[in-house]
Amino acid sequence: MAGAPGAPRRLGFDAIRALHNRTGLGNYARHILDGLAEADPARELHLYTPRPAAPDLAPWAERLGATIHLPPAGWRRPGSRALWRTSRLGRTARTDGIELYHGLTHEIPRDLPRRGIRSVVSVPDLLYLTRPELFGWADRHSYTWRYRWSAEHADAVIAISSGTRADLLAHFRVAPERVAVVPPAVDPRYLAPVEATTVDAVRNRLDLRGPYLLAVGTLEPRKNQQLAVDALATWPDGPTLVLAGRDGGSAAALAARATARSLRSRVRIVTDASDVELPALVAGAASACYLSTGEGFGMPIVEALAAGVPVVATAGANLEDAGGTVVDYVPADDPDAVAKAWQGHLAPDASAPAAREARVAHARRFDRRTLAMRLLAIYDAVHRGDPLPTPDDLTIPQPAKDGP
Template sequence: MKAESIDHTDKVESTELEKSSSMLSAFSFKIGFDGKRAANNLTGLGNYSRFLIGQVATRFPENEYFIYTPKVKSARQIDSFLENDQLKLKLPITGGFLWRSFGILKDMAMDGIQLYHGLSHEIPFAIQHTTIKSVVTIHDLIFLRFPRYYKLIDRKFYHIKSKAACKNADKIIAISEKTKQDIISYFGTDPDKIEVIYQSCDDSFKTAFEAERLSKIRHRYKLPEQYILNVGTIEERKNLKLLVTALKNVPTDYKLVVIGKPTPYYKTVEKEIEQLNLKDRIIFLKNIPFADLPGIYQMAKLFVYPSFYEGFGIPVIEALYSQVPVIAATGSCLEEAGGPNSLYVHPEDAEELSIAINDVLSSPAKQKEMKAKGLEFVQKFNSPLVTDQLMNCYLQLLKPIA
């Protein structure tokens, strides 16, 4: 299923990263990760953490990798992740409450950690006063840009931790150019301190399922022959109501399949469904095993993601790798994730969205073009490339130690 990018710049960048990566084998480092979400979260940030750690450990096995987490959740995804022999699970030795913010530093010192990567907006307070180099990933600053989506206490807490992390980390990884600009705008951070390293998605989305396996998945979830797919938490920011409104003007032989955890916003969506008499055309699925998710993507006719704001938009990447045409919203970073051949609409214009949906669904030629060019574009987020970029980011900080 994979397609080579014909962009010369991407090829040159990939070649240079491969050369740099080959030189890394001469070094061996002890690298620690904030593993709270990798060991406890089964969606979004948990998937990001497990993917990043797993890829870097597999691609650069000469290093030692330590996963610091206050607890571990029992789940198939997490159990499989922690079975990797390259990873060392580290539970608290010194202290319990606020261990990830303070006590963890003593544990890392005992383990001889040389670099610590906070995978979600925070690093231990006072790490800048140790010999441990630090990197922090900032996914988004939505809590500042759209404060109405968050409780006051949560906004304050996120603000304190993110601002401190950006100030004290030796390097900041932003997952999109849009997030980088937000960090500069809200925190006044030096742009040279921020490196944009895009995310990839799980490799399971990059391989086509066999017809028999797809048939079993379709039967298991009672999926219709033709459906539009939406994946993500059912919350106000994700803007599912717009898609429901647009569906009214889409041919009735297409249904909408929604995969995501409901929040109180679901009632708003449900009310819209009832008013438009669309109950028979929308299927809600939740708690879908991760192993089945790529198959559900691959059988979709179209993926629609009308979110008001995202730090990046992994579901868009998953759809492109699954060779499904994508329609997303303007206003954040989704154009970065979807590329020039996906379609984008204003997140408050249901009519524009329905027109775009019908334009794609009515044209097999357009679908074919969007699939092919989307798959070509998404190679810039391929796992080896982004993993090499990450390790080179680490190496910039670890060179003085070596």
């Protein structure tokens, strides 16, 4: 593709998340960069960051083989380097011969348009607008000022889901034809088979002796794990529930909630699962749930489906692209509906080969090389000044309007 007419060879990226964040937006950025390197090795990847890579992410950056750019002399103090990233980076990119720049998380440098460099910006979510109660006033004001400008001045905008695209069009002055949907890529570890011995090792460490239910995600109010605990309380003879994720402030409250409902022995809170253990924990689950009240996409849904595990998710939380038609959707405040879905997932027909194959097939739509090819097509169109590619061959099947 790099040799095609109008294809930009030198690609620049805002890499602060890729080189410093270990979850969430960092994973999103790293999977994009890995996918691009796999899909078209002839393209040059140039990563711009205000400070060197975090020590534990430096090996990834070295394997990627990209060129890493730090602020020029005179722009390396904390205040100066932040200003360089947001307002002066375009000059550096122009000197470096960058032909197209992708702001991977919400922003492009403000001087980029006047430097003559075409740009793309990714919008992972707009929760600060759709769920303003989760953010302080100062953060909401800062995000709105910075992110709106970037979306309205970039040559193209990448929304990671159709719901995020709708939010963006509702809140920003962006022409619909400039906004494409390219979902995030699933970690290849979830698409690969997990050895039974690895699953057994995780089960043994966590003392999981029978079927278990699983909720993966940061332990925080927005992820709504409390609904899973309440659902388990309606199912007296139900299996163990595992809540796995970084403690975002809710671990103690969730443990107390389980104790208050006489469920402490049936609810396991796991905050230390390793990158090797987590795919095995997912693969061994009888059912997974993702009950968030608001997301940009909902990657844990895809990770579970990739293992053939049935999933229950909340309706109206922007999770439908992740789950498509192979997930059961329930209201975000209905524990009985969650328990009913779980019970269905433990029935024999839920593990039938056809059902498992449908889940896995859906998850494989989020392969990072496939999505990277879609991004490259967008880059090429933007660089040439052409309309964005249509039709969108990555449209995800949606559940019926009247629910599951």
